[in-house]
Amino acid sequence: MRTQPTLASAPAQPTVALIGAGAVGLVVASALARAGWKVLVCGARIPFARIHVTEGGQVTDHPVTHATSPAELGACALVVVAVKAHQTADVAGWIAAFNRPGARILVAQNGLEQCARLATHAPVAAGVPAIVYFNAERSAPGCSVLRRIGPTDLCLPASPCVQDVVLALQNGGLRVATAADMTTVVWTKLLANSAANPLTALSGRHTGVLREQAFAASARQIMAEVVRVGQAEGAALTMEHVEEAIAWLQAVPPDSATSMLQDRQAGRVLEYDAITGGIVRAAERHGLDVPLNRLVLALLSAIRPAQG
Numbered sequence: 001m002r003t004q005p006t007l008a009s010a011p012a013q014p015t016v017a018l019i020g021a022g023a024v025g026l027v028v029a030s031a032l033a034r035a036g037w038k039v040l041v042c043g044a045r046i047p048f049a050r051i052h053v054t055e056g057g058q059v060t061d062h063p064v065t066h067a068t069s070p071a072e073l074g075a076c077a078l079v080v081v082a083v084k085a086h087q088t089a090d091v092a093g094w095i096a097a098f099n100r101p102g103a104r105i106l107v108a109q110n111g112l113e114q115c116a117r118l119a120t121h122a123p124v125a126a127g128v129p130a131i132v133y134f135n136a137e138r139s140a141p142g143c144s145v146l147r148r149i150g151p152t153d154l155c156l157p158a159s160p161c162v163q164d165v166v167l168a169l170q171n172g173g174l175r176v177a178t179a180a181d182m183t184t185v186v187w188t189k190l191l192a193n194s195a196a197n198p199l200t201a202l203s204g205r206h207t208g209v210l211r212e213q214a215f216a217a218s219a220r221q222i223m224a225e226v227v228r229v230g231q232a233e234g235a236a237l238t239m240e241h242v243e244e245a246i247a248w249l250q251a252v253p254p255d256s257a258t259s260m261l262q263d264r265q266a267g268r269v270l271e272y273d274a275i276t277g278g279i280v281r282a283a284e285r286h287g288l289d290v291p292l293n294r295l296v297l298a299l300l301s302a303i304r305p306a307q308g
């Protein structure tokens with residue numbers, strides 16, 4: 001993975017269509033707006049006039065326009081899909097509206113199978129996985145609070161097809177890396193999520209629980225299974241990545257809540273199918289047994305959300 005230098009922004013004013021104006025989508029769209037792009041929000045349930053991103057007490061804000069039906073869409077240089085993975089089918093109509101040759105749809109979602117999910121609704125468009133490293137929380141419609149973690153905010157494929165997007169995001173203030181081997185990037189990010197999200201959501205405890213010996217041991221076992229499956233999928237993962245992930249998780253402030261814990265506490269649907277479900281499906285494709293991930297999947301799928 002390498003970080004690219006920031007260059008001057010292009011003079012034209014392209015438009016990004018944002019499907020999923022939540023914590024992550026607002027941060028990505030805000031960076032593009034800061035680089036001079038127009039932002040068109042698709043199907044927001046509560047419309048808002050401006051995007052506000054707060055970071056360390058500093059607020060940036062940019063105007064947006066809204067589309068309430070796919071029939072209102074004009075030409076867009078890029079589409080960003082940032083609904084949670086299990087909400088993708090709910091925005092199928094919006095995604096399908098961009099299904100044409102040359103369309104670029106950036107999928108900012110955790111877990112696996114980002115492009116496969118997209119291709120169900122837009123088989124002709126080019127799906128671009130975007131791996132998110134920053135932490136963001138939506139505080140109100142149009143408002144996101146950004147916390148950066150580590151040296152990189154986003155990773156996109158090293159492809160000429162999205163070079164302008166990478167430059168615009170960098171010009172908009174995000175630290176964007178590109179990678180030729182996105183399989184390894186996706187599986188490396190998945191490693192920490194595969195253990196931390198389920199273990200915190202199932203135990204109802206913050207990330208400090210991963211400092212306890214029994215939970216750290218379980219996290220290692222879950223991740224060891226993921227390493228084997230990732231390797232079978234072509235990711236350059238080793239057990240060293242497991243130890244790095246454990247060290248990182250144990251260094252996170254102990255009162256941090258993973259998104260899956262937050263969703264459980266709020267009674268929302270959990271985003272487990274793209275994470276643990278994807279791991280189990282990949283294991284089955286390769287004839288590998290992943291008993292701990294299968295157990296975690298069964299436990300998570302038994303949780304009934306209080307909300308739809």
Ligand SMILES: NC(=O)c1ccc[n+]([C@@H]2O[C@H](COP(=O)([O-])OP(=O)(O)OC[C@H]3O[C@@H](n4cnc5c(N)ncnc54)[C@H](OP(=O)(O)O)[C@@H]3O)[C@@H](O)[C@H]2O)c1
Pocket residue numbers: 019020021022023024025042043044045046082083084085087090091108109110132133134135136137138259271
């Ligand atoms: N937040 C983070 O720090 C973070 C970090 C790394 C990766 N990620 C990943 O990034 C992805 C997005 O997460 P997030 O935290 O940004 O989620 P989020 O804040 O819940 O945002 C999802 C947005 O999609 C909207 N949405 C859902 N269904 C919709 C529909 N049918 N029509 C219109 N809008 C709809 C939601 O609108 P409503 O508000 O109206 O429901 C919400 O604004 C996930 O895969 C997550 O795992 C998040």
